[in-house]
Amino acid sequence: MTEKRTVLIRYDEIGLKGRNRKFFEKCLLRNIKRALSCADEIDYRSPRGRIFLDIPLSFVTECVARLKTIPGIASFSIGICMKPDFDAISTLGIQWIEPRLESRKNSLKFCVKTRRSAKSFPKTSQEVNFEVGSRIMNKLSQQGLIVNINEAEYILEIEIGNSETMVFDNREPGLRGLPVGSSGNVLCLLSGGIDSPVAAFMMACRGCRVHFVFFDNQLFLGRGGYEKVLRLAKKINRFQGRGTLFVVPFQNMQGAIRDHCNEENRVVLYRRMMYRIAGEIAGRYGFMALVTGESLGQVASQTLENLAAVSCITSLSVFQPLIGMNKESIIRRAKEIGTYEISIEPQPDCCSIFMPGNPVTRSKISVMERDEKKIPWEELRDDALAKMEIIGVDNL
Numbered sequence: 001m002t003e004k005r006t007v008l009i010r011y012d013e014i015g016l017k018g019r020n021r022k023f024f025e026k027c028l029l030r031n032i033k034r035a036l037s038c039a040d041e042i043d044y045r046s047p048r049g050r051i052f053l054d055i056p057l058s059f060v061t062e063c064v065a066r067l068k069t070i071p072g073i074a075s076f077s078i079g080i081c082m083k084p085d086f087d088a089i090s091t092l093g094i095q096w097i098e099p100r101l102e103s104r105k106n107s108l109k110f111c112v113k114t115r116r117s118a119k120s121f122p123k124t125s126q127e128v129n130f131e132v133g134s135r136i137m138n139k140l141s142q143q144g145l146i147v148n149i150n151e152a153e154y155i156l157e158i159e160i161g162n163s164e165t166m167v168f169d170n171r172e173p174g175l176r177g178l179p180v181g182s183s184g185n186v187l188c189l190l191s192g193g194i195d196s197p198v199a200a201f202m203m204a205c206r207g208c209r210v211h212f213v214f215f216d217n218q219l220f221l222g223r224g225g226y227e228k229v230l231r232l233a234k235k236i237n238r239f240q241g242r243g244t245l246f247v248v249p250f251q252n253m254q255g256a257i258r259d260h261c262n263e264e265n266r267v268v269l270y271r272r273m274m275y276r277i278a279g280e281i282a283g284r285y286g287f288m289a290l291v292t293g294e295s296l297g298q299v300a301s302q303t304l305e306n307l308a309a310v311s312c313i314t315s316l317s318v319f320q321p322l323i324g325m326n327k328e329s330i331i332r333r334a335k336e337i338g339t340y341e342i343s344i345e346p347q348p349d350c351c352s353i354f355m356p357g358n359p360v361t362r363s364k365i366s367v368m369e370r371d372e373k374k375i376p377w378e379e380l381r382d383d384a385l386a387k388m389e390i391i392g393v394d395n396l
């Protein structure tokens, strides 16, 4: 028989949901099953407020790595399920603690923490702590183990449920937030830069399935940007699955704006066209909001006036989850989620080509409207949409 371990998963905010709780729980369980589908031999149970998995010992490391990519998990622990038998629990505790004592010079502060969801259990949590703690101390106090509840360096935890008792000594932090799929679908304007991948990740952690649109100018910038965005989309898709990437050829639109519109308005006009096209895609596929990586005041194009001159294009909600963050914390996030290294590979973005020396920072909507009348943007938009490439990110 293969040796087993049990994983105890605690949810984040789902615990706060009233009548919708079942729906959120189902969503999370579905996402966990999908993320762990590479392994067979997993048993799932979800008694109220918790999810338990039994997994083969050989799958523990991989399982930990995968659970850390699932939004909606507050924390999880790997341990062993057993009968609520104090002798057996203490023996296990001794087995885990003893090697730690051997490898250190000083004493080790420890405590036992019990949580009972089965209130019918004949002992209180305090009593269980005492029963198990004193048995372990009997065996290990000579070797330097001391009880210290407030400053414990080692905590043996016991969860006594109705049908099973779990013993563990570790807690891994999860991503927190809401399970993907519980909020709906959104469309993120994904460039090859540092910011938009982080914005997409943050929306996934609010329960959204994020799809991506990239405006590509291969004529002027080559294949580099395209390859980069494929890899970024794949990285973010690890947190959710089932994302779609839309690649829209943008060179004709940009060429027209460059040749016919006022030079200082270029960046805002590119952006207005991006939003228009993204809005069309969202409408076709039922995505409920657009997401971008703007942060207020970060660059000339991200002033209040310019953001307003762009987002007025669409009646969809436009989310900018990074709007109040500084660059340093965005970079920290990008490193954590593994997109930073890809984002910093040198590759100009389509917004930075034909960049005017003096871009407008306080654009007026009426001025933009007048300027873009100089190009047949409806035709250019429809043509770009007709040539759009649609990629299932799971298959990359």
Ligand code: ATP
Pocket (backbone or CB within 6 Å): 188, 189, 190, 191, 192, 193, 194, 195, 196, 197, 213, 214, 215, 216, 274, 291, 292, 293, 294, 298, 299, 301, 302, 349, 350, 351
């Ligand atoms: P990022 O690091 O995400 O590129 P940025 O700080 O470079 O952001 P801008 O270049 O001003 O900012 O772009 C603002 C936002 O517009 C981006 O975060 C992204 O959502 C969107 N965007 C810019 N260029 C593209 C593009 N080529 N394709 C898709 N979206 C884009």
Ligand code: MG
Pocket (backbone or CB within 6 Å): 191, 192, 193, 194, 349, 351
């Ligand atoms: Mg950029």
